[in-house]
Amino acid sequence: MKSIYAVMKKEIKEAFRDRRTLIMSVLLPAVLVPAIVLGIFYFEGRTVEKQNVExxxxxxxxxxxxxxxxxxxxxxxxxxxxxxxxxxxxxxxxxxxxxxxxxxxxxxxxxxxxxxxxxxxxxxxxxxxxxxxxxxxxxxxxxxxxxxxxxxxLVVVQSKQVGEPMAFAKFFLAYLVSLVMLTSGFVGNVYLGTDIGAGEKERGTLESLLTTPVSRFSIAMGKWLALSALNCMGTLISLLSFTFSYSYAMTHFDMGLGFTPGGSALAIWGAGIWAMIIGAVLLSLTGGALQFIISMYSRNMREAQLYLGQMGMVILPFIFILMPAFTNASAMPTWVFFVPIVNASAVTYNVIIGNVVWPLVGIALLMDVAVAVLLSFVISKFMNRESVILRI
Amino acid sequence: MIEVEGLQKSFGQVQALRGISFRCEPGRVTGLLGPNGAGKTTTIRILSTILKPQSGSAKLNGYDVMKEPDKVRASVGVVLENSGLYRRLTGDENVLYFADLANVPRAEAMERMEFLYKLLEIDYGKRQAGTYSKGMAQKVNLVRSVIHDPPVLILDEPTAGLDVPSTVAVRTFVEQQKGAGKTVLLSTHLMNEVELLCDYVYIINLGLIVAEGTPDDLKERTQSSNLEEAFMKVVKE
Known part of the structure; x- marks a missing residue:
């Protein structure tokens, strides 16, 4: 455990000294996400306002x-x-x-x-x-x-709305949070992923590391956990800055949709935040494992970037799995909770819309923890393959 | 002590090692010489447990590389050709990271780092390694590899591409390690370095040990005036 921690600590320290990592994992989520959300809401609100006034x-x-x-x-x-x-x-x-x-x-x-x-x-x-x-x-x-x-x-037509007037805003928020979580958590920071395996090979530090008394399992675990922690940090910053900006936008920009300012956005606090944190951790562990395996297999950073850049495509089917529930304004179907990766987003989605079914949350957690354990096994096997570590 | 017996290793159709055997004694610098592709790096990678041999055995400090790889790594300090430092960490952090991995208590590691810094004239340990020249990086690399005070030291081309002051510093370091009773295996292409540092030499070619002896023995046996000539005669046989 001590050596895993030492590897993890060194990776995180190095990452925080790298300007590119800080920009990708901290600055962009903290600045770009609110800018996009507030921008969209501001201009949409202005359009509605213009229509109402002019x-x-x-x-x-x-x-x-x-x-x-x-x-x-x-x-x-x-x-x-x-x-x-x-x-x-x-x-x-x-x-x-x-x-x-x-x-x-x-x-x-x-x-x-x-x-x-x-x-x-x-x-x-x-x-x-x-x-x-x-x-x-x-x-x-x-x-x-x-x-x-x-x-x-003779015929008088009257219209009447039933259900919660805030429902759309809530489903919209739940869907967007699920998507941000999926893309940011699973895909993670491509540069970090590239650096942690292929970067070590390219700089010639991997072989030196393999000659130290620490086991390859500890090296792999330390690197994987560091990558997952950094990806998780980026995801949580994205999610929180998204939620804050969404709350602000709902309070300040009237889009003419009849929302109570702030109400729907604030529904995320409490259980929603915990769901976001747990979901981000699970997705980062899964995505981090795949990133690590791909990066370690790659000959150099350029090859790793080429492969890791495609991870965004991998999540497209998962986005389609989430979509029907949002368009039908309903809870996620039960089978989604059995599908690793997407189930973390599904739990968060259901928590935000206020439909928490604990057995399904348990199933999702069990599935994801099982996948994480399986991936850690794959990673340790991978690190022991000469054809992988000496593929340069 | 390093004891190698009948070591074999292939990469697909290429037979890199064809049953080599040799010994390195404590308190001596043993040279491993050979042309490019002779099998030196493969041997060193097996001894440092990066690769596994197909057959044969290798023991470092009494530990078998196949059966007790963790103990082997704890007993050896390795400086590989082209091994780099972590550029965003300082020299000190690079050294102390390896000390942590070797489970060396922090106070002990600091004391040893200071001693080795003095020996190698390193006064730039607080700077990030990305700012170092090749010679500066190689000196920190040496400190990093022996921070856990291993009884065995394996050096693969430690002075390749270094300027004269750095080369002299590295040689001083090797002499100091030898004087401390360590087993030193040195792989190099520089024959003057072998003559200056090595007590015993093995020449490897096409995966086999083709000659062995002290530098003077080799010169005498091949009737050569210098080691370079002796090496060429042995390799061409």
Whole structure:
């Protein structure tokens, strides 16, 4: 144990003296993650705010009646000779052309830019209010014909939301935390992974290390645990900075989704934090083991970087496993807890949405600890292979 | 003491060692000479337990490299060709890291480090190893390899690429180790170094010991005026 600790301590000390490691494991998660989260929420909030305050701009061709109707609905109406051109050139969020047909009926053509979010929002808004205009026109027509317009009272449609109003924010947070945990915890810091095995080979320090009285098992364990600890640290910084910035964004930027400021984000504290820590530890151990094996097998740092750079691709299937639960706004299915790697994220996801099933948490922990033990066995066998340690 | 008997090692189709045997006595510097690819590094790697032999036996300080590798490593200090230091650690930290791995108490390690620093004229132990020249790094490397005071010392090309002052410092170190009764196995290409340091020499070629004796014996037997000439005659036979 003493020698494992000595190897681990030396690896961590060296890592903290390396600027690249500090940037990748500390600075980027601590600065970049909040910058991205706050940036997205800020600009989305600004867009919603702009829409609420200023309204959408409509390029318009049509009757005075429709024009007045749109103006009353808080839309900026801009008469243009060519509606399509105005939309294409983004002078307006959406275009409306109202045409009178020979049979006295009206056709309203709504035009929007094929790939624009403000256009999509404007179309959704118009889809909500244009039926009222149609109703207004029909009432007018019936009145001219002397027909009672009570017919509109025959069917009344009312909408009602059930369930927790905060649910979306909670599922969104749970899903994002799971993804950050999976990517950061499992993939880890590629530079560190490269340095710890292939770097030793390249610098010629590995053979000297192997001639010391300490066993290869201790060397492997010390390096693996150091790599896992450093990856775990980076993951926790990512998760915490993500959670803090998410909380801040929820409190300060109104995205018009009806969230109670701060409420959903704060739901993560307590059990959620413990789930994040345990999940990050388990994922870092698994990812760290694979990183170590790949790095030790590689001839040099360049080869190791090439292989380790692909670890991001390995987690793609796991991301797809997590996705259905989020899109259906439901808890993770039971079978996910039996799948190593992804089950750590699944536990955290369920904890954040408030659906903790302890037997499933136990299964996930057992599976991951079993995988970690298996990997430690593989690592120690790996370190004893001449074809691996002398592959230079 | 190093005792090697019938050591064999192959890498795929290549037979690196074909049953070599030799002995290194305490208080003596034994030279292991041979052209590139002769099997010197493979022998040293087996003696330092990095590689396992296919057959034969090797004992260091009475411990078998196959049966008691941990005890062998505790009894030996190895300086390999191209072995580097940890660049982001200071010289002191490099040395004390190896002391920790060898389970040497900190006070004892500090005292020994100071002694060896004085011997090798090292006054830059507080600087990060990444700032060292090759000679400076090699001197710290020597200190690191013997910080646990092993009875056996294996040196593979310890002066390769060093300037004159560093080479002299390394030779002084080897003499000091010999004087302290240590068993020293020295692998080198430099014949003047062999003549200056080695008490006994083994010449290895194509995985076999092809000649042995004191430097003077070898010169006499091959009727050569210097060791380089003797070496060439032996290797070409």
């Amino acid at each position: 309204g959408f701009t409509v390029a318009f061709q049509g009757s005075q009646q429709l024009r007045s109707f749109l103006s009353q609905a808080n839309l900026k109406v801009m008469e243009v000779p060519d509606v399509e051109k105005a939309v294409l050139e983004k002078q307006a969020d959406v275009g409306i052309i109202e045409q009178q047909t020979p049979s006295q009926s009206k056709v309203i053509v709504v035009t929007s830019y094929a790939s624009g979010t403000s256009g999509d929002s404007a179309v959704s808004y118009l889809n909500g209010i244009l039926p009222l205009y149609r109703e207004q026109c029909i009432r007018q027509y019936l009145s001219q014909k002397g027909i009672n317009d009570d017919v509109f009272s």
